[in-house]
Amino acid sequence: MPDILQSIPFSLFTDFDVALFKAGKHYNLYNKLGSHLVNHEGEKGTYFAVWAPAASYVTVVGNFNSWDKNSHPMHVRWDGSGIWELFIPGVLHAEYYKYYIENPNGFKVEKGDPYALHWETPPHTSSITWDQAYTWNDAKWVTERQKENALSKPISVYEVHLGSWRRSTEDGSFLTYREIAAQLPDYCVYMGFTHVEFMPIMEHPFYGSWGYQVTGYFAPSSRFGAPEDFKFLVDQLHLAGIGVILDWVPSHFPVDEHGLGYFDGSHLYEYADPRKGFHPDWKSFIFNLDRNEVREFLISNAFFWLEQFHIDGLRVDAVASMLYLDYSREEGEWIPNQYGGRENLEAISFLRELNTAVHESFPDVITVAEESTSWPGVTHPVHEGGLGFDMKWMMGWMHDTLHYFENDPVYRKYHQGQITFSLLYAFTEKFTLPLSHDEVVYGKQSLLNKMPGDEWQKFANLRLLFAYMYGHPGAKLIFMGGEFAQSHEWQHDFSLDWHENHHPLNNGVQSLVKDLNMLYHEPALYTYNFTYEGFEWIANNDDQNCVICWRRKGINIEEDLIFVANFTPVVRSNYRIGVSLRGFYKEILNSDSLKYGGSDVLNSGELDAFPIPAHDQTHSLSLTLPPLGVIVLKFSHAEE
Structure with a gap:
């Protein structure tokens, strides 16, 4: 155990780092803020740094000092950055900690580390010091990724929720990252998918949020193992020739006390006015994209996953909620921009900056927008006035197509425009056709049970849907379970119903999806996929x-x-x-x-x-x- 009264003046920040930080251009902040195991003048320990400009007192509390609020006070930097820092000798790998913060208004709280590399498994909320050392084996994939990740190649995405793809057959518990690594890559290769898209794996306190309410932006969820275990899963997918896309949530974050909200007794990460800073649908805070330090927190987070975890793409969640100030709000519940409009100018600027920075530093990585409106130029280059994404989910196609298929065939002749309308705008953006998780929950029924008719017709309709989808221009995305016609809605607390695949009709759908993925390698289906x-x-x-x-x-x-x-x-x-x-x-x-x-x-x-x-x-x-x-x-x- 370290001497709890001992600390040594030390900083990972240079003057240049601080200048970049203040300007909002430090895209590698994860190398500076947070907790870092270092060797300073022969002393091994951990350097802690946290941004808390409104605080009057910040201290590191943890299992190494019996959570004593007086043992390890941090030092605020003299340069006005609002960064507090401390080096504690003897604090090494796997130590539990938080920041205890006070401000002049009497605010007192214990907060998790926004840049923590590992967290306790929920419902516990401590951050954990962590040595992320890992030896990668995917050099060939990374070297050739520009070819494999190109939009001029087939892109067939298998969307996966890690907690419910498969579970232990013994007790229904989660599989670990490494246990999933022993199964998922082979399955994707067998089925012919080119990419896996993981629903958010960043640490989140409420499992039922499916990962979309993130507190630990820099840590894979400890529910399934340690950070290096997730790296192993990515590594194995790459060795199998499968790209990895992560769902990423820069739009909002939860109100849990240990999280980012009201972090130092001020609205640090969120807008202060709830008309901009609180999301009415998700009961969560909205990032203040008008603040340099918040923008670079998010962009450095994107860089973190791309650099440290070799991620091949980011699917950016809920882009529409970022772009529109009146998103899901009634009159009087939102604040117009400086020109009186409903466009969120800060969000537009942020998304352009994000895509520009990512593509400059990682030119072989793709970004995908989940944008549900007709916002123009989502996938157009930034220098042409677009947002700079590589692809956009074609939500209109998804909704029109599923509505059409839900009609009894005898009435479809009256709705034929629903199945052809998408080709009027199919090339205005670079689209991905999604049959995603959102369409098989909350009473919407599984893909199979959306289909009308008797059992044979339901399966025939589903095969028809998939074959029509693969013939339609655009990349493809299928949520897990759909590929073998699971009959029940997706339930995040349980494994997929893999036993259903023993039924000949289910197995037939799976065989068709497999063959469609093979067919996708015909040049006619990908050479001009977006034109x-x-x-x-x-x-x-x-x-x-x-x-x-x-x-x-x-x-x-x-x-x-x-x-x-x-x-x-x-x-x-x-x-x-x-x-x-x-x-x-x-x-x-x-x-x-x-x-x-x-x-x-x-x-x-x-x-x-x-x-x-x-x-x-x-x-x-x-x-x-x-x-x-x-x-x-x-x-x-x-x-x-």
């Missing part, structure tokens, strides 16, 4: 039959794929579509195949394009369209 050059309607006006057909285009016309979707349970014989090449075509995928649990209405053998005009083409094919099915055709060869 008009990659898509052409063949026919989108057959409302009466609820049939649409389109062409996905590669560099060469021989690479093109033709998709034909029949949204009714009626087999359509001799259905004619126009084609651009004379010769023979082959059906390379049919969602109604017996191997997927379908009725096996196939187009077998070679299909000859006859000189019968259709759809403004000189030649056409006569097809049999399976019930509630999608077929995919590819040019085989010309006539001899």
Whole structure:
């Protein structure tokens, strides 16, 4: 145990660090603030630093000094930065601590470390000193990531909630990061997903928030192990060729006393006025993005995960709530900007700064916005007035498509515009098509049970949905359980119902998703995934039959794929579509195949394009369209 009265003047901050900090441009603050195990003049110990400008007294309390508020008072820097610091010899790895803070107004509180690298497992709230030493094995992946992470390649994302993907079969307890590492990479490789997206893994006090109420921004949740264990999971995914995207929450944070809120007796991290600083939906504080130190706290946090944990992408949560001052507020409950508008100018500036900084320092990393409105230019470059994200979730497609599929097929002809409307704006941004966790909770039902009809039709509809999704331009995202048609809604307290996959119809859906991921490697499906050059309607006006057909285009016309979707349970014989090449075509995928649990209405053998005009083409094919099915055709060869 260290001498609890001993401390040594020492600082990790240089004058340049402080100047950057005040300017809001210190994007590596995690190397300075927080707790750091150091060796100072032969003395091993821990250097503590915390930003608390309104405090009059700050001290480090912990298990090493019996939580004594008088043992280790910190020293405030003379430069006006508001940074308090202290080096305590003998405090080493895995010591529990907090900051005890007082201010002149009589405010007294114990706070966790905003930059803590590890935390006690909730409901306990102490920060923990931690040596994060880890030897990485993914140098090949990191070196080649620019190629594997490129938007010009297939991007098929498997969205995962770590606490409920799988659990112990013995007692239902969480699997550890390392136990998950023994299963998840192999499963993703088997299924053909290119990326995993983890719902927030940062430390959060309330498990039921799914990680979206973060207190420990710099620490993977201790529910599943230590920081190096999460690094091992990322490492194993990279060794398997799988990219890792993290959900990241810069929009709001919880009101728990040990967290960031009212940190030093002032509104340090949050806006003071609740009309800007408190979120009515989530009952949480909103980051004050008008403050340099808060902006760099968040940007340095993004840098931390990208640098220290080799993360390949950040999916930024709730961007719309950041952009609009009146988001989820009634008249009189929000403050207009300086021009009288509802746009949050500080948030716009912050998001541009974030994306600029990330892409300059990590050019091979992607950022994705969950932005639910029609805000213009989310994925446009910052220098062109955009926000600078690489991709944006296509929420309109998700909602329109699911609403369409919920209709009984007999009524779908009256709603055909819902399934084709997305192509009017599909190339205004670079989109990801999400079938996310938000759509299978709170009584919305699982994807399978959103579908109308009897059991066979439900599964056929789901196969139809996935095949239509993979034929639609844009990257793909499927939330765990959807890929094998789990029948129950997602429940975060339990494992997925993996036993259902033994049912032939469930297994058929899984086989189809696997094959769709393989199909995604056809150049026509990714070469021009985000531009008009990659898509052409063949026919989108057959409302009466609820049939649409389109062409996905590669560099060469021989690479093109033709998709034909029949949204009714009626087999359509001799259905004619126009084609651009004379010769023979082959059906390379049919969602109604017996191997997927379908009725096996196939187009077998070679299909000859006859000189019968259709759809403004000189030649056409006569097809049999399976019930509630999608077929995919590819040019085989010309006539001899």
